[in-house]
Amino acid sequence: MTHLSQNAYSIKHIKRIDNNTIIIEFNNKNSLYFDMTKGKSLIYKREKLQNAKKDFNAPFDVVLQKRFINSKIEKIELYNNDKIINIRVNSSSSYKKLTTILQLEFTGKHTNIIVLDENRIILEALRHIDEFSSSRVVKVGVKLDEIPKQDYIPKIEVVENIEETLYKVYEEIEAKNIANYKKQKITQVKKKLKKLEKTVSSLPLKESLEIESNELYEKANLILNNLHQIKPYAKSFKTYNYEGLEVEVDLNVEMAASTYSNELFKKAKRAKHKATNIKIEKDNLEEKIEFLRRLINNLENSSSIDEMEFLYPKKERNQTKTKKSQMYESFFFEGYKIMLGTSERENIYLLQNSKASDFWFHLKDRPSSHVIVQNSKKTIPDTVIEKAAVICAQFSTDFSGTYEVDFTQRRNVKIQSGANVLYNPYTTIVVKI
Numbered sequence: 172m173t174h175l176s177q178n179a180y181s182i183k184h185i186k187r188i189d190n191n192t193i194i195i196e197f198n199n200k201n202s203l204y205f206d207m208t209k210g211k212s213l214i215y216k217r218e219k220l221q222n223a224k225k226d227f228n229a230p231f232d233v234v235l236q237k238r239f240i241n242s243k244i245e246k247i248e249l250y251n252n253d254k255i256i257n258i259r260v261n262s263s264s265s266y267k268k269l270t271t272i273l274q275l276e277f278t279g280k281h282t283n284i285i286v287l288d289e290n291r292i293i294l295e296a297l298r299h300i301d302e303f304s305s306s307r308v309v310k311v312g313v314k315l316d317e318i319p320k321q322d323y324i325p326k327i328e329v330v331e332n333i334e335e336t337l338y339k340v341y342e343e344i345e346a347k348n349i350a351n352y353k354k355q356k357i358t359q360v361k362k363k364l365k366k367l368e369k370t371v372s373s374l375p376l377k378e379s380l381e382i383e384s385n386e387l388y389e390k391a392n393l394i395l396n397n398l399h400q401i402k403p404y405a406k407s408f409k410t411y412n413y414e415g416l417e418v419e420v421d422l423n424v425e426m427a428a429s430t431y432s433n434e435l436f437k438k439a440k441r442a443k444h445k446a447t448n449i450k451i452e453k454d455n456l457e458e459k460i461e462f463l464r465r466l467i468n469n470l471e472n473s474s475s476i477d478e479m480e481f482l483y484p485k486k487e488r489n490q491t492k493t494k495k496s497q498m499y500e501s502f503f504f505e506g507y508k509i510m511l512g513t514s515e516r517e518n519i520y521l522l523q524n525s526k527a528s529d530f531w532f533h534l535k536d537r538p539s540s541h542v543i544v545q546n547s548k549k550t551i552p553d554t555v556i557e558k559a560a561v562i563c564a565q566f567s568t569d570f571s572g573t574y575e576v577d578f579t580q581r582r583n584v585k586i587q588s589g590a591n592v593l594y595n596p597y598t599t600i601v602v603k604i
Contacts, residue, residue, distance in 0.1 A: 180197075180244050182196070182239045183240075187232050188221055188222070191209075193235070203216060208282070209280060209282045216338050217341045231286075231296065234294050235286065238262060239271065242260035242262040242271070247259070253320060254277040255274060257275075272288070274287055278318055291315050293315050349473075360466055374452065374456075375445075380442050383442045387435050387436075391435035393412065396410075407419050455516055459513060498520040499511060507544055507546070510525075513540060513566065518540065526545075528547055528580060531594070532562075533594075534564065535575035535577045541590065542560075556600060560600045564604045565604050577597045579597035
């Protein structure tokens, strides 16, 4: 408190940046954050300015800005010898000098931010409390009662460097938030990974499908060749197979033998077709699995919530159908859409469906995912180029290190066969992951 009262003489700016957090800029660019979450209230500083999660325009926010922006601090004190900070300010309007008190209550269940006039009449509050919820009413126009004092012995610690301590408070909270967020994101991806792995393991073997197809064809042909001797509604009949062995062939009593034979031919054809495509399907699924494993690895190596949100953003309510229909993974950075192919099929799709002005990225002289940045101009910002190159490297290799990534506009990329291409001219960027 002494540090604040000795070093803060004006409030340059004040605003809410989260539901329970406000930022106050004292003097000039000396910003403090007040997180007034019930039971977890704290004060901290951070190196990089924290952006507001949304625009807060409630009456509380309007009064905050009206009464405190560019105001002169008259007094800062620990109020009523409790865990309450009172900041008393004077601001000049076109009519008269206004005195306002910002009361920050770090008091457990009573934690609140309350704006008072000089007579301690409530002008606004972060949390309004009526007489049915508590014996202490917090309502506009009412004089604020005192918080019932708790019997406690304050813990006094000597802080050598208050600035350093305030930064450390944020770093510890942020580290905990990052760890929790990382765990949440990785759990979500692992759930998808497990589902895909289960799908792959449940896929029938190509050989089994071929055997099934041959057996169905043989059975259908045996029925077709013996139609003249099959009695109506018979459950089965005996005949000789193509190896000269006597066999009993089951029938479907619910349909004519000729119809049943046609159904078997259809099933045999489907099984044969599935056997032909099962390898392609399995390869595509395994490439998706590899992408998810690399995504988990990249999330593990992330150092901020913003980075994790970029790699694996929250789904919007109406996003599910769109995501399923996409033939690629997509990321958004500084207004640019970055598209990543995670399989040969997706790489081919991106090559065939990108525009001449789009930018194309690929690891230099080695197999990799294809990355396309949607673009309608001649150039894209260096920050976007670097981000696209990093994505290309992150999802094309399993190891950290330094990688060379070639990029050029899509008009300079010539498809040879499948996802194999020739390109010229091009630029090479070196990125570290």
